[in-house]
Amino acid sequence: MANDGGLWGGACRCVDRAAARIGLDKAMVDRLTQPERVIKVKIPVRRDSGDLELFDGYRVQHNGARGPYKGGIRYHPHALEDEVKALAMLMTWKCALMDLPFGGAKGGVVCDPKKLSREEVERLTRRLTTEIRRFIGPKRDIPAPDVSTGPEVMAWVMDTYSMHEGYTVPEVVTGKPLSIGGSRGRERATGRGVTVVTKEACRSNGLEFEDATVAVQGFGNVGSVAAEMLNEWGARVVAVSDSSGGIHLPGGLDVAEVGGHKAETGSVSGFRGSTDVTNEELLELDVDVLVPAALENQITGENASLVEADLVVEAANGPTTPEADEILGERGITLVPDILANAGGVTVSYFEWVQNIENYWWDVDRVNSELDEIMTRKFREVRDVYESGEEDMRMAAYRIAVEKVANAVRDRGLWP
Numbered sequence: 001m002a003n004d005g006g007l008w009g010g011a012c013r014c015v016d017r018a019a020a021r022i023g024l025d026k027a028m029v030d031r032l033t034q035p036e037r038v039i040k041v042k043i044p045v046r047r048d049s050g051d052l053e054l055f056d057g058y059r060v061q062h063n064g065a066r067g068p069y070k071g072g073i074r075y076h077p078h079a080l081e082d083e084v085k086a087l088a089m090l091m092t093w094k095c096a097l098m099d100l101p102f103g104g105a106k107g108g109v110v111c112d113p114k115k116l117s118r119e120e121v122e123r124l125t126r127r128l129t130t131e132i133r134r135f136i137g138p139k140r141d142i143p144a145p146d147v148s149t150g151p152e153v154m155a156w157v158m159d160t161y162s163m164h165e166g167y168t169v170p171e172v173v174t175g176k177p178l179s180i181g182g183s184r185g186r187e188r189a190t191g192r193g194v195t196v197v198t199k200e201a202c203r204s205n206g207l208e209f210e211d212a213t214v215a216v217q218g219f220g221n222v223g224s225v226a227a228e229m230l231n232e233w234g235a236r237v238v239a240v241s242d243s244s245g246g247i248h249l250p251g252g253l254d255v256a257e258v259g260g261h262k263a264e265t266g267s268v269s270g271f272r273g274s275t276d277v278t279n280e281e282l283l284e285l286d287v288d289v290l291v292p293a294a295l296e297n298q299i300t301g302e303n304a305s306l307v308e309a310d311l312v313v314e315a316a317n318g319p320t321t322p323e324a325d326e327i328l329g330e331r332g333i334t335l336v337p338d339i340l341a342n343a344g345g346v347t348v349s350y351f352e353w354v355q356n357i358e359n360y361w362w363d364v365d366r367v368n369s370e371l372d373e374i375m376t377r378k379f380r381e382v383r384d385v386y387e388s389g390e391e392d393m394r395m396a397a398y399r400i401a402v403e404k405v406a407n408a409v410r411d412r413g414l415w416p
Contacts, residue, residue, distance in 0.1 A: 008086040018398040037061040041131040062088040062104040065408035069105035072146025079108025093401035094339040129160040138171040145175040171356035174349035183352035185367035191225025193344020196375040210234035213287040218294030247274035292319035299324045314338035337394040
């Protein structure tokens with residue numbers, strides 16, 4: 001049981017509630033909430049100035065009952081231990097819900113990558129990989145990109161690990177560049193998955209997806225792709241934002257042009273014809289669909305009563321607090337939880353891992369087709385559990401995932 005606040009406390013409370021519905025005892029709940037391993041490292045990095053600086057790093061391995069650990073590495077000033085623990089736990093439930101043969105993990109380095117040069121980020125990455133090398137591997141723990149990391153960082157992790165092993169090991173990470181074993185479709189997979197479940201959720205909630213108005217908070221790797229694909233598939237994206245602010249255009253934004261404007265100016269703000277809004281104001285716009293695709297704890301007990309969307313689709317991890325969940329539910333707003341909505345990334349990461357092991361590459365049509373089928377099937381599975389009497393879609397998803405992991409723990413037994 002956990003009474004802590006924040007993302008970690010909220011994740012534990014979801015497990016507690018799911019466990020009560022399934023009938024799990026306290027010993028099993030303790031095993032399902034506590035991480036199996038928390039690795040803390042100090043990472044010395046030589047700055048370009050010649051000075052030495054120490055950074056705190058973490059790798060949390062939550063539960064390996066269903067297979068090797070899987071989860072991203074983020075570089076962020078708030079990548080603290082409890083946050084990384086919570087995100088590792090969310091990965092366990094995400095992998096179980098999607099029937100992927102992985103347990104959950106997450107890594108983080110407490111830093112502001114915007115204040116580091118490319119060379120400093122590389123040195124940081126290679127030293128981090130060396131520090132955690134004993135704990136990762138294609139059959140142990142497979143890292144992936146996360147906030148402020150991407151294919152280049154994954155290439156450095158793979159290369160460093162391979163140098164220690166003495167041969168190339170592409171399957172040690174996913175989200176790599178195509179040139180060294182990455183999967184086609186991986187960079188757009190999370191945003192594509194968000195788009196698929198948004199379309200399904202609109203249909204289930206009696207909303208016309210075509211021309212539905214959408215606001216997307218966060219215009220990074222996930223939010224920008226989701227916004228672009230939602231536009232392409234017929235929805236009307238009327239607002240987007242990034243870390244410096246947002247824009248609103250009731251008639252609909254040309255998302256591709258917004259992307260070009262951001263590439264040129266460094267921000268979506270100031271896009272021609274639009275009105276500037278704050279990230280907080282974007283959450284309160286009168287739209288059909290709200291897609292929080294930035295960081296955790298964006299919709300809270302303080303602003304949930306101001307959300308005007310009919311549907312919230314969690315593209316980020318943990319963007320809605322437990323208090324906000326209750327308020328949204330009381331107001332009749334449907335929420336598609338993060339462990340379902342943003343699972344497209346880890347699903348295609350699984351495809352990449354399989355391709356690396358088999359040394360057989362899929363074309364992008366196969367990747368997208370299999371991803372779309374899995375996302376659609378899993379949405380309908382969660383929806384059916386919800387409609388059979390579960391109080392909300394988050395609890396329906398958790399009930400499915402927690403039961404799968406509990407069954408794996410029980411079936412494996414205890415050694416010695």
